[in-house]
Amino acid sequence: MTRRLAWCATALVLGVNLSGCSSLGPDDEAAGEAAVAFHEAQRRGDGGSACDLLIETTRTDLEQSTDQPCETAILAESLPSAEQVVDVAAYGRNARVILDGDVVFLSVAEGRWQVSAAGCVFQANAPYDCSLSGS
């Protein structure tokens, strides 16, 4: 939303009457759906689908740190249970989705939202502490 405003404000300065400003922002709703889908896949034991929703760097880190294929390692992760979206903040190619039991970070890769970190706990004046994240 803010990115959309940024463009519209810039367009205002440019004196350009742009239509379609609303289509240029990151898709907040899709980010929330991807975060929920990731948790659903992990909860039902579908490691393949959960890994398909992971961004490459996080998938690689998970495999290297556990010495197991992603499909197996992701199911061994003790992520908190979460089913519903509470809040989404999306800027540029990154998003933070607050679910009813977890906080998930996502980035746009391969043309869609992919999970970069999950099992995240807020820390004041520091990055979230995430049980699953890439480097």
Add this chain to the structure above:
Amino acid sequence: MTSAKGADAKGKRSDRGFLSSNGLTLFFGGIFLLALVGQALTGLALYNNDAATSGLEQVSLLRYLTSSEFAVDVTENWQSEYLQFLLYILATVWLVQRGSPESKELDKAGLESDEDQMVGKHTRPDSPAWAKAGGLRLSVYAWSLALVMSTIFLLSWLAQSIAGVSAFNAEQLAELQEPMSWGSYVTSADFWNRTLQNWQSEFLAVASMVVLSIYLRQRGSPESKPVGASHNSTGLEG
């Protein structure tokens, strides 16, 4: 910073063609567009290099042009340029600099008389309609340059703040950190650092121009005194 001279200053139409009559506007308009295109292309390259390093997808030029990263980089420079000229327009009404062609003569500080400004009973047949109108329209027109410059400055600064918080938050999220509200951002170090690093360079350039033009000359430029003019002569343009 310049004054019309010669035939145009006397209100006469020049016989010169469109291009040569508008060379200054066309030249700066042209190099502005070239520089903006260059900024867009190099900015896209940097953006996609960062994306490749982070394992994120590459973006198209159109996508980059609509990004907060491009918007904040453009508007933070725009606002400072318009502020620079706005302050210069207003400061030179009341402040003078002995020996500088950028300054009015020392005894002319202030808004000047109606006669000097060709308003009231001193309007001329070719004065602009709003200058002849008097009343509110004259008051608005008498400040129209500063009003428009300040409006563009404020809009650019607002756009910088909105695009800036978006770009800042994109980085925050990439580093698994909490995003910031617009209200918090406009009091943040990031916003004021972006703002002040532009302002300081603009103010330095203006101060340099005012002082250097006292002692140095550029033959033929209205921004300079005539080459043979005294260092003490003020408000004299070449």
